[in-house]
Amino acid sequence: MKKKLLRTLSIILFIAAIILPIHAQAANSVDMYRMYNPNSGEHFYTSKASERDSLVSSGWKYEGTGWSAPASGNAVYRLYDANSGDHFYTVNADEKNALTAGGWSYEGIGWYSGGSVPVYRAYNPNAKAGSHNYTTNKGENNALVANGWKDEGIAWYALGQGKALSAPATPSTTPPTSPPPASKPSGYAPETIYVSGKVIPFKEGGMANGQAIIDSDPDGIASTWGGKTPFSGTDGLNTHFIGHHWGAFDPFINLQVGQTVTITDSSGKPFVYAVKTVAVVDTRAVDTTTGRSLYGEITSTGGGERVVFQTCMSETLRRILFCQPA
Numbered sequence: 001m002k003k004k005l006l007r008t009l010s011i012i013l014f015i016a017a018i019i020l021p022i023h024a025q026a027a028n029s030v031d032m033y034r035m036y037n038p039n040s041g042e043h044f045y046t047s048k049a050s051e052r053d054s055l056v057s058s059g060w061k062y063e064g065t066g067w068s069a070p071a072s073g074n075a076v077y078r079l080y081d082a083n084s085g086d087h088f089y090t091v092n093a094d095e096k097n098a099l100t101a102g103g104w105s106y107e108g109i110g111w112y113s114g115g116s117v118p119v120y121r122a123y124n125p126n127a128k129a130g131s132h133n134y135t136t137n138k139g140e141n142n143a144l145v146a147n148g149w150k151d152e153g154i155a156w157y158a159l160g161q162g163k164a165l166s167a168p169a170t171p172s173t174t175p176p177t178s179p180p181p182a183s184k185p186s187g188y189a190p191e192t193i194y195v196s197g198k199v200i201p202f203k204e205g206g207m208a209n210g211q212a213i214i215d216s217d218p219d220g221i222a223s224t225w226g227g228k229t230p231f232s233g234t235d236g237l238n239t240h241f242i243g244h245h246w247g248a249f250d251p252f253i254n255l256q257v258g259q260t261v262t263i264t265d266s267s268g269k270p271f272v273y274a275v276k277t278v279a280v281v282d283t284r285a286v287d288t289t290t291g292r293s294l295y296g297e298i299t300s301t302g303g304g305e306r307v308v309f310q311t312c313m314s315e316t317l318r319r320i321l322f323c324q325p326a
Contacts, residue, residue: 029159032111034066042130044087047111067136068160073114074196074260076156078107086129091156091197094254113156113197114262116189121155124148136161156197188270191231193222193241194262196251202241204229207299210242218247226299227308231263233271237301240308245319249311252321260326263307273307273323281318294320 033052035044037060045066046052056062069076077096079088081104088104090096091113100106113119120141122133126148134155135141145151193200205213205223213223224231226240243249255261255275262270280288285295298308298320309321 028071030069030071030111032066032069032158032162034063034162036061036063037130040085040129041127042086043133045089045110045134064162066134066162067117067119067158068115068162069111070114070159071112073112073262074156074194075109076111076113076197078110079104080107081105084128086131088132089134089155092254093256093259113158114194115157115159116199117158117160118154119156119158119197121152122149123152125150154197157194157199188262188264188268190264190266190268192264194264194270196255196259198251200243200248202231202243204231214242214244214248218244220248222248225310228301230266231307232265233263233269233305236305238303238306238308240299240310242310245311245313249309252309252311253313253319255321261307261309261323272326274326275321276324277322279320279322280313281320282316283318285318288317297322 030047032045032047033049035046035052035055036042037044037055039059043063044055044060047069052062074091076089076091077093079090079096079099080086081088081099083103087107088099089110096106117136119134119136120138122135122141122144124131124133124144132152133141133144133149136158141151188194189199189201191202191204193202200222201220202222202224203209203213205211205225206229207225210223210225214221222241222243224239225242226238228235228237228239231239243252245253255278257275257278260272260274262272264270279294281294281298282288284293285298286293297303298310305325307323309323310318313319
């Protein structure tokens with residue numbers, strides 16, 4: 001009896017040793033459930049099993065996992081139009097605010113954007129509900145575009161591809177006792193900026209070459225200019241990045257205090273920074289509000305561990321974002 005008890009205890013401990021690391025991994029990501037309403041044509045996305053099961057009991061079809069989202073990162077806002085019964089999701093705060101002003105209800109942060117797997121957005125101009133589709137499947141997105149939908153590019157980023165079912169199926173209305181293991185994060189690319197769902201590679205150009213680098217690919221690349229290069233994230237110094245608008249640095253035109261940016265070093269290690277201060281300066285780096293020169297704060301290495309982003313608002317104005325570790 002004693003031997004049998006010891007053998008049973010050993011099996012339990014062995015199983016626990018396997019399960020605990022899986023749960024630790026799952027805490028870093030969230031499965032996004034994909035639902036379909038055959039009456040309205042709308043797809044709906046949620047991380048909540050209770051919300052998924054409630055919709056299934058109301059006649060929606062469960063289509064599996066749409067993608068794996070990070071547990072934190074750039075917010076994806078969820079909105080609802082009571083007139084059409086449609087939901088909309090966006091990382092763009094200005095888009096969210098415009099819809100809210102137009103009568104949509106803001107339902108909070110649905111999930112977060114982060115990772116390297118693009119989630120594509122397509123728009124059906126003829127639909128009242130279900131007018132937008134979001135998918136990590138490029139083939140699905142292309143098929144919709146071929147049938148008249150408008151390709152609206154990348155909506156945000158995910159950690160991993162979804163596990164969509166080959167045919168609609170109905171899950172149990174009883175939530176599982178433990179969630180399935182989440183997809184393993186696909187990792188970050190080296191020397192890359194992740195902001196508002198956009199992935200922007202950068203080069204260590206410095207003052208000598210930075211402008212030429214961003215001019216060579218305005219829509220696709222950023223560069224360091226002032227501060228300390230190469231970027232490390234651990235040297236306790238400032239690194240100053242530049243990029244074009246319109247172009248690669250478009251997200252920095254709308255980024256606000258408190259929002260975050262992820263930057264990777266040459267080995268791909270990510271560092272998260274939060275916007276602390278925003279300023280608008282002229283071409284001599286003079287603050288248009290205070291009249292004070294910010295050149296030293298923008299381009300020097302001092303001030304502790306931080307980063308500064310710079311992009312154009314016009315021929316004469318520059319938007320500057322001072323960021324510190326989040």
